[in-house]
Amino acid sequence: MLKQAWSQERLARLRTAIASHVERGALPGVVYAVSRRGETYVEAIGTMDVASDRPITRDAIFRMASLTKPVTAVAALILAEQGRLTLDEPIDRWLPELSERKVLRHPDGPLDDTVPAQRPITTRDLLTLKTGIGLVLKPPGSTPIQRAMEEAGIAPGPNLPLLPPDEWMKRLGSLPLIHHPGEEWMYDTGIDILGILIARASAQSLATFMHEHIFEPLRMKDTAFAVSAEQLHRLPASYETDWATGGLAIHDEPTSSRWLAPSVFSSGSSGLVSTVDDYLAFYNMLLNKGTFEGGRILSRSAVEMLGSSHLTPSQRLNNRLLLDDGGSWGMGVGVTVERTRWFEAGIFGWSGGTGTSAYIDPKNEWIGILLTQRMMDSAEPSPIFQEFWTAVNQAIND
Structure with missing residues (x-):
């Protein structure tokens, strides 16, 4: 009998930890995925907004913010x-x-x-x-x-x-x-x-090039620089901290969202929207050294170059506020070169200001993706990020 890639007991702990943030009102909804050696688990917890009980779903479309950067790279x-x-x-x-x-x-x-x-x-x-x-x-x-x-x-x-x-x-x-x-x-x-x-x-256009060379081959059907009218019901509200009350204030309302119509500027840095399954397909391609279901999107050497550090020690030191101690930068992604508070060396990925985070561990063969509706308030990550990545590392069944 093959050993499971993930500890089921520890995955349950992960779900409980993430659900606790929703239950105490820190954010209305979360969708996350963990995948390793063909074992993939996806959870959708909470609601699409704070004003209704409409449940958030696996196919919810999130504003990816800086998780756009790896796609552009x-x-x-x-x-x-x-x-x-x-x-x-x-x-x-x-x-x-x-x-x-x-x-x-x-x-x-x-x-x-x-x-x-x-x-x-x-x-x-x-x-x-x-x-x-x-x-x-x-x-x-x-x-x-x-x-x-x-x-x-x-x-x-x-x-x-x-x-x-x-x-x-x-x-x-x-x-x-x-x-x-x-x-x-x-x-x-x-x-x-x-x-x-x-x-x-x-x-x-950047959108057309990405569609033809990335989204279509990877079947990323919900990834784009805008949300269509037919997709609008799957776009959750986006929130930021209301500093006067400590609660949540609307940042981007779906019915008037800046993503409803194609932007005049398709931002390669932060403009994409996507779903957990679409982004999982993209990260699976990177984990598989540029291939997806038998087809090659990018060469193995290019993927390795993307996920390798390209900064000098002084460049890392001067930017540790964003890169963290032990972190560096590859091509469109952050890279760990020494153990950080979340990861061991060799892991790459990034987080986005709208409350998104996704990383790959090539050595242990896992992918983690966390999509939330709450804007990051500072360079210091949200507590839910810390709990998510700590629990993912603990759930590896080796």
């Missing part, structure tokens, strides 16, 4: 394997707005105190978030470049960009870089640039 690597992008070639050909960059002499300095960039930006820089511009880990408006990005409508944040891609690029190109390309890791912006690069290099 895979799209770029597919395009590179097709010979239409080269990882270490300057992106100037496709993104002339970012050619001949100027770089701030000091990250906190005035916008006109610059020096020429030491080299051009490459596709690899975008994938590894070493573009030279992105989220500044200081209070909003603390530096001139932060204020300029906010005023231009291109600052990283919890909401999708409201500008068409060409206008977004034009405004980004009018500003200096904060660091020289390759010099420092800066979150978020590089993957949005990467999405525009994919669209221009493929002569397709």
